[in-house]
Amino acid sequence: MSSHDKIPTILARILARKEQEVAERRARVSEAALLERAREQSAPRGFIEALNRTIADGDPAVIAEIKKASPSCGVIREDFQPAEIARAYAEAxxxxxxxLTDADFFQGHEDYLIAARDACGLPAIRKDFIVDGYQLSEARAIGADCVLLIVAALDDARMQDLHRQANELDMDVLVEVHDAHELERALALDLSLVGINNRDLHSFETSLETTFQLLSRVPQDVTVVTESGINTRGDVEHMREYNVNGFLVGEAFMREEDPGAALRRLFF
Structure with a gap:
């Protein structure tokens, strides 16, 4: 783990709690039992493949987020039905x-991923704070097709280890960066998918310039997803002018009565 004095306060709190949570979960369910459940799952749906297929067709590839709450906003969506939301996203x-599967800070749950994935044919990423290989076994056991690794939350050795373990479980990995230094660290991995988060972890301000500034450093064969701050069709068009065609959007949709219609308005 990176030293906590370098990690923004809220992230440090989440990571400290996550280490405790993993210990608690491991005491209840062994990793061997999780791996047995993982083996019973059907093969992962190709997450990166789905993005690249859409991009190759000339369309924006949208990773649509299902999120009930956040530490900064509290509850975002009271009427929270993951299966219904997933179907609406797929149709849109x-x-x-x-x-989101983090319970303490985002009011998430593994069951939400299971319900969402069962409701449609789309691949799903487990959006959580992965700090331990146990969580990867858990992710595959609940059917996740992809996992998130946040560079700011991990030292290089652990990040490489988790990336390798995820690939061994046949899951794709979205590696999230916030700045040039994190991108440099991420590119030491044999990665296929990078998420550039436009939100500053210290100030919580968003700037799309983050994506534009880092884009030229990303190899051509790595798929780029821009995250946070995509609020208007103008934002989408601006990104696509720079050949950024992967988008992760959540909160904007969650605040709308019909998340699917909101997705369609923003992108299509």
């Missing part, structure tokens, strides 16, 4: 789903 043209 989303390529993939992102489902």
């Amino acid at each position: 043209g989303a390529s993939c789903l992102s489902v």
Whole structure:
């Protein structure tokens, strides 16, 4: 783990709690039992493949997020039905789903991912704070097709280890960066998918310039997803002018009565 004095306060709190949570979960369910459940799952739906297929067709590839709450906003959506939301996203043209499973800070749950994935044919990423290989076994056991690794939350050795373990479980990995230094660290991995988060972890301000500034450093064969701050069709068009065609959007849709219609308005 990176030293906590370098990690923004809220992230440090989440990570400290996550280490405790993993220990508690491991005491209840062994990793061997999780791996047995993982083996019983059907093969993962190709997450990166779904994004790249959409991009190759000339369309924006949207990872549509299913999120009930956040630490900064509290409850975002009271009427929270993951299966209904997933179906609406799929019908509106989303390529993939992102489902929050962190309970303490985002009011998420593994069951939300299971319900969302069962409701449609889209691949799903387990959106959580992965700090331990146990969580990867858990992710595959609940059917996740992809997992998130946040560079700011991990030291290089652990990040490489988790990336390798995820691939061994046949899951794709979205590696999230916030700045040039994190991108440099991410590119030491044999990665296929990078998420550039436009939100500053310290100030919580968003700037699309983050994506534009980092884009030229990303190899051509790595798929780029821009995250946070995509609020208007103008934002989408601006990104696509720079050949950024992967988008992760959640909160904007969650605040709308019909998340699928909101997705369609923004992208299609």
